[in-house]
Amino acid sequence: xxxxxxAGDVRRWLEVATKxxxxxxxxxxxxxxxxxxxxxxxxxxxxxxxxxxxxxxAMESLGSPRKAGRAFRRSCLTEREAKxxxxxxxxTPWWVFLMFMPFLLGAERDLAHRASNDLTALxxxxxxxxxxxxxxxVWRRAAPRVARLGRFRTCFLLRLLPMLFLxxxxxxxxxxxxxxxxxxxxxxxxxxxxxxTATSMLAVRSxxxxxxKLRGSQSARWPGGHPx
Amino acid sequence: xxxxxxxxxxxxxxxxxxxxxxxRIACDIKAKSKGVLDFKxxxxxxxxxxxxxxxxxESYEQTESGRRxxxxxxxxxxxxxxxxxxxxWRAFSRAVTHVLEGA
Numbered sequence: 001x002x003x004x005x006x007a008g009d010v011r012r013w014l015e016v017a018t019k020x021x022x023x024x025x026x027x028x029x030x031x032x033x034x035x036x037x038x039x040x041x042x043x044x045x046x047x048x049x050x051x052x053x054x055x056x057x058a059m060e061s062l063g064s065p066r067k068a069g070r071a072f073r074r075s076c077l078t079e080r081e082a083k084x085x086x087x088x089x090x091x092t093p094w095w096v097f098l099m100f101m102p103f104l105l106g107a108e109r110d111l112a113h114r115a116s117n118d119l120t121a122l123x124x125x126x127x128x129x130x131x132x133x134x135x136x137x138v139w140r141r142a143a144p145r146v147a148r149l150g151r152f153r154t155c156f157l158l159r160l161l162p163m164l165f166l167x168x169x170x171x172x173x174x175x176x177x178x179x180x181x182x183x184x185x186x187x188x189x190x191x192x193x194x195x196x197t198a199t200s201m202l203a204v205r206s207x208x209x210x211x212x213k214l215r216g217s218q219s220a221r222w223p224g225g226h227p228x
Numbered sequence: 229x230x231x232x233x234x235x236x237x238x239x240x241x242x243x244x245x246x247x248x249x250x251x252r253i254a255c256d257i258k259a260k261s262k263g264v265l266d267f268k269x270x271x272x273x274x275x276x277x278x279x280x281x282x283x284x285x286e287s288y289e290q291t292e293s294g295r296r297x298x299x300x301x302x303x304x305x306x307x308x309x310x311x312x313x314x315x316x317w318r319a320f321s322r323a324v325t326h327v328l329e330g331a
Contacts, residue, residue, distance in 0.1 A: 017270060031296055032250055032273055038295075039251040061254075063268025071274030075281060216281030 006055045010037050016065035017072060025076035033062065077213045085210055089148040146214045153207045160200050168193065235267055235275045236284075237317060240302060240310040243285060247301035250276060276300060284309055 014033060018026045037058050044054030062068070077085070242253045254272055257265050279285045284306035288299050302310065 028298070029273065032298055035249070035295060035297055036251045036254075036273075061268065063270035065270065068268075068270025068274065071271055072277070075274045075277035212281045215283070216277060 006041075009055070009059055010034060013059065013062055013065045017068040019069055020078050020080075021072055022077045022079050022082035024082075025072070025078075029072060029076070037062065075213065075216070077210065081206070081210045081213070084206075085145065085149065085214065088152050089145045146211060149207065149211050149214060153204065153211065156207065157204060160204070164193075164197055164200070234265075235271065236279055237310070237313050238265065239272075239275060239279060240284060240306055240313070243300055243302045243306070244310060247288070247299045249297045249299050253300070279306070 010033070014030050017033070018029050021029065040058035040061050041054050044057050045051065049057065238257050239253060242248060242256045248256065250273055253276070254267060257267065276285065276287075280287055280300070282305075283303060285300045286303050288301070290297055290299060
């Protein structure tokens with residue numbers, strides 16, 4: 001290490017520790033750690049340590065940047081989570097189209113071919129109507145991002161759970177299983193459904209984590225004003 | 229000594245006496261434990277953010293001699309959790325002491 005390249009050491013520590021953290025989180029960590037380093041350096045200098053020794057002591061007090069980075073990624077929004085958040089709560093709700101498409105196609109097919117039974121048509125229409133209501137509820141109403149995210153998670157669960165409850169009996173209950181014509185098809189459906197269930201559960205968990213982190217970062221304003 | 233898991237409780241305790249910034253919290257813990265509990269700051273701040281995510285502390289940014297500092301303070305929920313965890317810790321600590329002294 002070059003003598004006098006103290007700022008460079010802190011910068012390198014921060015680069016490693018904040019890797020993968022979203023910009024807002026990075027700025028906050030950089031401010032806190034830099035202020036902390038300066039305080040530690042100043043205290044060590046006050047105690048009579050030479051500058052290089054004070055610098056090493058302050059750097060030592062920061063600990064391992066990799067370990068800190070892992071902990072920061074658990075407590076702050078990561079870049080990927082920030083992208084998800086933007087995608088979900090941003091001005092262009094792409095997820096709405098994804099949610100609508102299967103039901104739009106289903107409703108269109110049923111209308112075009114005069115559904116073989118009325119129940120199919122009713123299900124498609126109900127799903128389309130409920131999705132429209134969810135879209136209005138989640139996206140159209142102005143609300144803080146954290147509230148929108150919470151609503152999205154609720155809607156996601158409301159959409160997901162019936163799908164899973166309706167799909168699994170097809171594979172598990174023998175009389176329904178007959179609808180799927182061959183064992184390879186049953187196996188393929190089971191694998192698809194299993195991976196879909198696992199992915200969905202992970203998505204719900206991730207949404208919960210993002211919501212918790214977002215709630216934390218948005219609490220960073222004291223309603224009562226300045227600290228005493 | 230394995231200190232994992234005690235940091236959130238110590239943070240809440242350090243903030244009980246009033247708002248503090250991260251460095252002051254670290255110094256308080258170190259001084260009160262006579263240097264035994266010396267957490268690396270790289271773990272202190274994620275723990276502080278985690279407590280904030282849980283709604284147990286809240287933070288505020290203030291400019292102090294030209295430098296922005298983030299102060300933390302306990303929320304009402306934080307006070308309740310601190311009281312509960314302090315009671316649990318005392319019971320736990322007494323139990324371990326009984327076991328060690330009885331051995």
